[in-house]
Amino acid sequence: MDSLTQIVLGAAVGEVALGKKIGNKAMLWGAIAGTIPDLDVYQSLFFDALTANELHRGFSHSILFSIVFAPIVAWLARTKEKWSLVGFITLILGYPFLSLDNSVVRIVLFAIWLILVVITIKHSYGTHSASQRDWTKLMFWSLVTHPLLDCHTTWGTQLLWPLPYKLAWNNIFVVDPFYTVPFLICVVIALCYHRESKKRKYFNRVGIILSSIYMLWSLGAKYHTYSIFQDNLQQQNIAYTRLTTVPTPLNTVLWSATAETDSAYYTGLYSLLDDDEIIQFHKIENNHGLIEEWEEEDLINRLNFLSKGWYVVNDENPDTLVYNDARFGPMYASDTPMYGFGYQLFMNNSNVLSVTQQRPDIDEETGEQMLSILWRRIWGKNISQK
Secondary structure: OOHHHHHHHHHHHHHHHHHHHHOHHHHHHHHHHHHHHHHHHHHHHOOOHHHHHHHOOOHHHOHHHHHHHHHHHHHHHHHOHHHHHHHHHHHHHHHHHHHOOOHHHHHHHHHHHHHHHHHHHHOOOOOOOOOHHHHHHHHHHHHHHHHHHHOOOOOOEOOOOOOOOOEOOOOOOOOOHHHHHHHHHHHHHHHOOOOOOHHHHHHHHHHHHHHHHHHHHHHHHHHHHHHHHHHHHHHOOOOOOEEEEEEOOOOOOEEEEEEEOOOEEEEEEEEOOOOOOOOOOEEEEOOHHHHHHHOOOHHHHHHHHHHOOOEEEEOOOOOOEEEEEOOOOOEEEOOEEEOOOEEEEEEOOOOOEEEEEEOOOOOHHHHHHHHHHHHHHHOOOOOOOO
């Protein structure tokens, strides 16, 4: 999930693990540890887009990583806390600073970094208020809950690394304010109370309970909508080989389904607020035959591992082919489905199949149209309805 959500979850877990002993410091280090697995994004500065995507949510999102690094980070926090904080703050804010072109955002990030570093250096820290075992427990649970949460998204994680499996349960979008905002509010309120206050423990617990209930709700919504998609496919005599469903952006009310046939995908949307359970499916030719000559290439196998075999090949430009990752479901501009994440295939100067990451060029008008469609469909209105 997004960084803010992982920070909130890490802070809440840190509070449960060690809050009564070290107070707000437990939340601070829980939030930092909850962000550490996503520092694997630095790989994109050194590797091509495909390799970086393969490595993302790999080792750093595994149980093994949490076991190995929990005592190391715990030792740093306990014995070298001040400079460890400076280092982790730099790493956490450094990637967006380096990767974003927006100068205003860069200035803001630098200002935040400078303020946090000055506060950290001036603050006096007690290094032995908790044992190494206590700190290790805090770090382990803050680290491991990060990939456990990410398993619920469509991208998934290699939780069992080095086994080559990505666990993805597809029941929550990577950014969902209904999960994050109530959780954040409760954690901030808890932060304002003394470490031994019963209210601090109460509000932190309420945040964890509310977020967990919402996660259970999303699983229930997925199960319910999945059966509705199945029934519609059967009633419309669409013979499919497999079916996947995912929540649409920012919510768990509107769901997207993709059913695979021999040569095409059937995609549809269903909102829990729809007046009926009749789903209109769009047929999308998968065009797998366009890359049939390369199907044994290692590059195609790598792409298929990432997409789990859910892909659509576009040949709108006669000189290039685009391998679209179809796991996340299509986006809708008007009533035309389109994909937002893919790779352009081409032969390099050495006549070797290569890729570059491809994103659709969406102008402001199209973006607003897509958000409008999303909003209307969430509320049970057809795409054409105002």
